[in-house]
Amino acid sequence: MADSILVTDHQACFRFKTSFAACTIMQLTRYDLDDLSKQTTAAVNRAPNFFIGSPVVLDLEVVKGIGVLDFKQIKQILISNNLVPVGVRGGSQEQLEEAATAGFPVITIGKPKLIDEPPKKTPQAPITKLVTSPIRSGMQVYARATDLIVMAPVSPGAELLADGNIHVYGPLRGRALAGVQGNTQARIFCRTLEAELVAIAGYYLVKEDMHNLPSDGSTMQIYLAGEEVKIAAV
Amino acid sequence: MVKIIVVTSGKGGVGKTTTSASFAVGLASRGYKTAVIDFDIGLRNLDLIMGCERRVVYDFVNVIRGEATLNQALIRDKHTKELFILPASQTRDKDALTLEGVAAVLDELGKTFDYIVCDSPAGIERGAQLAMYFADSAIVVTNPEVSSVRDSDRMLGLLSSKTKRAEEGKGQISEHLLLTRYSPKRVANGDMLSLADVNEILAIPLLGVIPESQAVLRASNSGVPVIVDSESDAGQAYTDAVARYLGEEVPFRFLQEKSHWLKRLFSFKEKEAV
């Protein structure tokens, strides 16, 4: 009974409740206190039901380059128009400090957005590193912050490194080290395992210790179970 | 367009100079104007194998230093028309070769020659890298043993990145495997890697298999490249390899142990009996 905790706990003097109550973001696009005052009054008069009593966060993203503003004045303009200033966001460091002394807390929730900003691309996952030519003895390939796919033979004396997983479609005869930055979930996948060494997150297995490999040509995976490197058919 | 061929291996003593000499003779005897250059500064082997050591007056380093013209240093081969040798210096050290110097010599040769064969020194240091830098194709000489295969593999890695073509993004140079000192008997005994073993690791097109042969030593003692000895197995194998390099299809020979005539007779009888 999950509710009973709240019911029986008479000691609690508050509860957190999330809400989606409207909060107006007022993005300053130009700094002119007289115009700001006039235009705010005009806007509130056009839609008083919407604006009156509404919390307002001042967004400084566009004007972050123009130096310190008179936040006391701005606060006054908002209050006199029945708006409730609750904070600032997106300005330069010195603007935010100045705003704080004028009673505008810095709010970090929600990302400041430019009005005419072009639609942002969704952040791309790092592209997996793909190698299609043989990796010869003495060569080293490192897939930083991503996976590594090798579609060619990896010779004895060659070394594969990846922060993520390693997939090898040719014979793997060199060394393969996955999760080299410590990712214990990283795995190595290969079809012909003749590797000199395989490692996951620093835990390794040398050739002499690779026993009972599946010999039916099935794809193998090498992964970490606790502190033990395991080899198994996929 | 001139074609520059580097004969290289990584490991020493596998047969680069033997191959360079025979290959150059093979190309020239087909009518291609061919120069063979000894990049093994300080050792000078090529002129011995080509039998022209007594005619060496100026060498590769003299040309690079401007102490002699290219024509003064080039030695015309006695036996084969269209074949010229640019010998190495015995008195200088490896550092006498410069990238600009090598480039200038190859440029000059490229105006009149069809093929330039570069006999690389062993190792992966400067000398070997200079020999390969301007190459259009590489003949990787390998013996059927683990260390030689490993070094050839290493060399192939360098060839894919440390050549002018690779650096300028003009594509890979063509790579050819030449397996030398191959002894079918020792392969059968398990003392040597088989052709299949080597192919599996190096995985580049096979240009030829040169058998281990007394004829090679005989040839180098007499100063006539073994390819000239058309009776010998090694000579024939080199002739085949040159033909393949020029795009002809030639069946591979000398991969099996030579069988004794008695054995052959028996197998013949056996076949009949079936």
Ligand SMILES: Nc1ncnc2c1ncn2[C@@H]1O[C@H](COP(=O)(O)OP(=O)(O)OP(=O)(O)O)[C@@H](O)[C@H]1O
């Ligand atoms: N097919 C062969 N059969 C028998 N002996 C061979 C064969 N090929 C080469 N040799 C011998 O092997 C030795 C080394 O050959 P060679 O000088 O051509 O090698 P190399 O790779 O040029 O050596 P280095 O690295 O010192 O320049 C020589 O004594 C040569 O006679």
Ligand SMILES: [Mg+2]
């Ligand atoms: Mg040599």
